[in-house]
Amino acid sequence: MDALPIFLKLRNTPALVVGGGSVAERKIDLLIRAGARVTVVAPEIGSKVKALLDQQKLQWIEDRFEPTHLSQALIAIAATDNEDVNRAVSDAARQQNLPVNVVDQPDLCTFTVPSIVDRSPVIIAIGTGGASPVLARMLKARLETLIPAAYGRLAGIAREFRDQVKAALGSVDSRRGFWETVFQGQVAELVFAGKENQARAELRAMIQATEDAKFEKGEVYLVGAGPGDPDLLTFRALRLMQRADVVLYDRLVAPAIVDLVRRDADRIFVGKEKSKHVVPQPEINELLLSLAQEGKRVLRLKGGDPFIFGRGGEEIEDLVRHNIPFQVIPGITAAAGCASYAGIPLTHRDHAQSCLFVTGHLKDGSVDLNWDALCQPGQTVVVYMGLTGLESICREMIRHGLENTTPAALIQQGTTLNQRVIAATLGSLPEAVAAAKVRAPTLLIVGSVVTLHDKLAWFDPDGGPPENLALNEPGRGTNDGL
Structure with missing residues (x-):
């Protein structure tokens, strides 16, 4: 985290904005909405800033910026299209230990202004540290559609009753449980339906009927x-x-x-x-x-x-x-997630009509499974926790009827950035895994569906072709980049 997100109380706080054009307008509007006393320094101002001046919502110093303009300010914003002026504002503010924001120049800022979803008193701020304001605005737009305006009204009602709830419920845990019941229950539904007076009545009834024990059941x-x-x-x-x-x-x-x-x-x-x-x-x-x-x-x-x-x-x-x-x-489950990310369908009309999940945990130094059931044709076998017993598993499956050329794959830390897929055969997989120095957790998949990995693999943690440590064997593809 490159910056600490905080909410500043600016009511009646003197704030200086350098610039009077369209970029400055947005910053001025935010400061006014937060209750700041705004002074604008600019040789000229645009029509929207002029309208705010006429409404006596700000003061205007018709001049070019000088460091002395910061003498009464507690926060400064530079919003001009002149880089020299912006840098001068930043330098002067830093010398006076004032927080300063320079629009679209994050290197000159000691704070950035986030994109805001306003559901007052609920405020959501989205910031990228100046890396991508466009992305922040896109996220804001998405959140605007997901969070109804009624959440602000719900928070306002909660604020009205906060002291009463604190008096009625003695412990922090019981109060937390109470409010979670409120925000997920009938009170919230009434607010969302526009029935705020009914919501208040319901909340009063809940407080009157409340006992600590009611909300302390785990x-x-x-x-x-x-x-x-x-x-x-x-x-x-x-x-x-x-x-x-x-x-x-x-x-x-x-x-x-x-x-x-x-x-x-x-x-x-x-x-x-x-x-x-x-x-x-x-x-x-x-x-x-x-x-x-x-x-x-x-x-x-x-x-x-x-x-x-x-x-x-x-x-x-x-x-x-x-x-x-x-x-x-x-x-x-790991079988579904890891197989999907490795491009190995667990069932396929041409390969497997059933799938069997087993655990490969060692017990008394050996893997005790129903080997005959695992070695049936037309099925896929998925072995959880089979890394330690891999050699024994492969050997027993061959001994109970599967060919040593049966396709098999071991997936390391599937679905994560550490995913690796080692595709080989029952006969060669233990050696390939040993050479690859695999780290748990892993998942073993045995069956002809493994041959589809070369064609269907789509997830690549490194951004290049999907990682495949397949051995160069007859009838199997290879990845020459590994």
Whole structure:
């Protein structure tokens, strides 16, 4: 983050704008709307600035800029088409330790003016640090269509009742729960329907009927974080990630996804790696229960889908026994996400009519699977967590009937910028993976659908041709750039 976004209270604050043309008009308008006392320095001014002058909304110094013009100002904006003048304003303001903005010249600024979505008292500011004002305006336009004006009225009503709610509810957590109920419930719907007096009456009734315990019952959100790309999260997952008081997350959840959790939520790492558990599974189950019993909204964030090799069922069994409310939010499982990003369809009319998911976790040093079921024709086999046991898996599948030339691929950290696809055969894949120095998490795909990777791969973390570490074998393509 190159700059700290802040909101300045400028009411009755003297502000100087150098320039009186069309560029200055927009800055002057923003300052006036914020309540600043605006003085314009310019040899001449445009018609819109003149109209504001006639309305006594600003003062005009009909002169060229001099550093002495800054003597009474607490903030300065240079908005001329003369680079020398703009630089002079910037230099003079910096010498006097005044915050200064120079339009379209970020190097001369100590602050930038964002694009604004105004739903007062809700204000949303979008900035690019001067890198691309056009992009900021495009994002503003998109947000304008997504955020109804009624949100401003809703926030205004909330402000009216803030002190009453604080008096009625003793704890921060109970007040947070109360307001989330308000903003997601009947009060908000009444405001959106234009029935603001009814909304106020409903809110008064809620306050009168409220007891702390009503809003202190905890809940657990078991949320699938998907395979790694934050764009693959569901809307519901994002909403609950922003509601949680505490989050328990493991190693398979990408840092970029953890960063989307509400910033003031407590974060507890319960990572797992092979047989190494930072927090053993029974303790995770107990932690979910105890935190919910404290009245907290607990987010259990799991890579992929919580009900596919995620032990999600185990984690909610105790919640059911203790009557703790919970939600299970599915995520895109690694098989679907990684295969799609690698250009490997798991089923295909000409290749596979079924797909089998299995886990390749080692148990007592070996992989114990129903090998006969895995080696049937016309199917795709997807092995989760199979990196450590890869050599054993490939050997057993060959021993139970598959040809050693059967196509197979290992996908490293699929859907992320670290994605790599190592496409080979059952016979050659272990050697290829060892040479590539692959890092977990990985996903193994076995079946003739793997041959489609060369043709259908579309996702490239590096911006060039999709990365493919395929071996140069008869009937298989290669990527000469690797």
